[in-house]
Structures are given as structure tokens and as C-alpha cells.
Amino acid sequence: MNILSILQQQSDFNPTEKLIAQQILQDPEKILHQSIQDLALQTFSSTSSIVRLCRKIGLKGFKDFKLQLASQLHHQPEETLFVDADFPFSEDDTYTDITMKLRELSIHSLNQTASLFSDDTLEACVKRLTTAKHVGIFAYGDTAIPALNFQNRMMKIGHHILSAHVPGEDHHLANTFNENDCAILLSYSGESKNNYHIAKILKQRNVQLIVLTADPDSHIGKLADILLPVALNESKDVKLSTFSSQLSMDYLLNALYSCVFVANYEINQKKRIQSEEQFLNDRF
Numbered sequence: 417m418n419i420l421s422i423l424q425q426q427s428d429f430n431p432t433e434k435l436i437a438q439q440i441l442q443d444p445e446k447i448l449h450q451s452i453q454d455l456a457l458q459t460f461s462s463t464s465s466i467v468r469l470c471r472k473i474g475l476k477g478f479k480d481f482k483l484q485l486a487s488q489l490h491h492q493p494e495e496t497l498f499v500d501a502d503f504p505f506s507e508d509d510t511y512t513d514i515t516m517k518l519r520e521l522s523i524h525s526l527n528q529t530a531s532l533f534s535d536d537t538l539e540a541c542v543k544r545l546t547t548a549k550h551v552g553i554f555a556y557g558d559t560a561i562p563a564l565n566f567q568n569r570m571m572k573i574g575h576h577i578l579s580a581h582v583p584g585e586d587h588h589l590a591n592t593f594n595e596n597d598c599a600i601l602l603s604y605s606g607e608s609k610n611n612y613h614i615a616k617i618l619k620q621r622n623v624q625l626i627v628l629t630a631d632p633d634s635h636i637g638k639l640a641d642i643l644l645p646v647a648l649n650e651s652k653d654v655k656l657s658t659f660s661s662q663l664s665m666d667y668l669l670n671a672l673y674s675c676v677f678v679a680n681y682e683i684n685q686k687k688r689i690q691s692e693e694q695f696l697n698d699r700f
Contacts, residue, residue: 419485420444422473433469435459448486448531452478479537483632483645486532499524501649501660518659521649525660526667528647533668540642542675544624545575548598552578554586554614558658559602559628559665566600566669572691573677573684590614595622603627604646604661606634615639628665644668 423437436459440447447455452463455478459466463478470481499521505514545551555563567577577600580586593599599618603611606629615636618625627640630648637643646664677684 419473419481419488428472429469432459432461432465433472436461436466436469444485444489445531448482448489449534451534451536479534482534483532483643486645487648489531501525502651503656504659505656521659522663525647525649525664528649529645529664529667532645532647533671537642537644538672538675541626541644541672542679544598544626544642545672545676546679548624549596550578550593551575551597552589552593552599553602554579554590554599554611555602556586556608556610558662559604562662562665562669563600563602565666566673569670569673570676573687575676586610586614587617590617590623591621593618593621593623598624598626600626600628601636601640602665603629603634603636604650604658604665605629606631606636608636612636612639628668630661630664644672 420441423441426434426437429437436455439455439459452466455461455466456463467477470477473481475481475484499517501521504517504521509517553563553567563579567579570577578589580589590599601611601615601618606627612635615625615627616639619639624641625639626642626644627636628644628646629637629640630646630650631637632640632643632645646668647660649660650658677688
């Protein structure tokens, strides 16, 4: 389904829906950074009219619309990544070639990921994380590295994130959570059988689930209560390294940590400074 083509055709659209479609078509990129309230004001319509239009074209709502639009915009030629994310360098490349290619891949991955999430999504995540009785984080393989970074940062401002460090124990940890808790699950493909089983356990126990994935329509993506999408650059096949996916995951988790920090800035700043001062006193 090509969203822009449907909006151009305007089949069975009423006058209000045509006006909304025309506003979106004027600058689709701009819509990615706007709220549903902003679009309603610009089109002299209502948020419910926008939601009805989204559902008319086969989407769940405005958030789903922005996810699909962002995905399609970033597959157009002007957004093409000229570095192979799976094999970004070759044996013939100089050191300068390698560093330049990795820089291009990094910038592209960050820009693409930044366009996929909104303030509303981050706010919902912060609310879940700060009100939950317990918070867990689940990752597998390379995604465990960004997960550990996030766990470390959150610990330093007094938020204890639970994770299983012994292989096979993550299923048992998932079974300890309930409806008062929240869990973050990292899966780039969204198709990891191990993570899918964990996600199923968490959903069965009514745990609020935040999922970071490059495929919102994957098995794991569909189980998310809140979805944080990352840049889709790597394939599911063999690759030299997970440069793009790890960087995108780390970026999203850094943003999430920073938003949690700002939600109670003075207290968290005090905790962070105290933590650093104690560490400095441990040096010669």
C-alpha cells in the first residue's frame, strides 16, 4: 500500500478528508514531526476526522499512519543509502574510505531512526517506566550491548532495570512480572523465536511491553503496547557487523533515558552528580 498514492487518488474522500490529504501531500516530511492536533488546526478539522481518514485507508490511527509514511518516504531514491549496511567496507578500502563509509552509515541510521518516533511515543514510554513497580529489559545477541548501556545509565539515577545475564534465565525472569510492571524488549528483526516466546509470556501476564524493532509488522512488533521503531538498513542474512542496528538501538535508548532524566530533572541531576563524585573519590 502506497499511502501517498492513495491520498492523491482521494477515492471516496469527503471534503474534509480531501483537505487533510492535500495538506499532507504538500509536505509529507513535515507531517512526521507534527502531532495530530497540529494537523487538525492546519486543516480546520478535528482529530477524529484525521483518525477516520487513517482508518479509511487501512491504518489503525495517526501514529500508525506516521510509521507507514516514514517507512515509505525513506525508501525513495533521495533517501537511498549508498553504503551497504551489511558489508560497509571491503578489503580494497583505505582507512579513510572505511571511516568515511562508517560515518555515512551512522548519520543515515540516526537520521532515519529520529524521523520514526514522536514526542507522544516517548512520553508514553516515560510514563510506563516511571510508574511501573518493576522494569525489565530483554535482549538477545548483539542487542544485549545497547540494553546493558541503558541499564547502566538508569542505575546511576536510581532506576533498577532487571535483566537476566545467565543464558536461558530470561524466560524465568519474564514469569516474575505482572500487570503492575513494564518490560522493554529489543529485537531488530522482530522475528527472534527466543524473544517472541518472552514477549508472549509478558503479554499473557499483562505486562506493559515496549518494543524496539525495525519491523512493526513482525511477530514481536505486533505484540507491543508501545513501539519504538529503528532504522531498517540491515538484512536478516549474514553481515560483517550490526553497525546500523546497534547504533539505532543505542540512540533510541539514550533518548529514552534522557527523557526519564528530564521528567524529574533536579532529583536525577543530584543523584547523577553524587554518583560521579563517589567514583572520583575512588581515583588516585
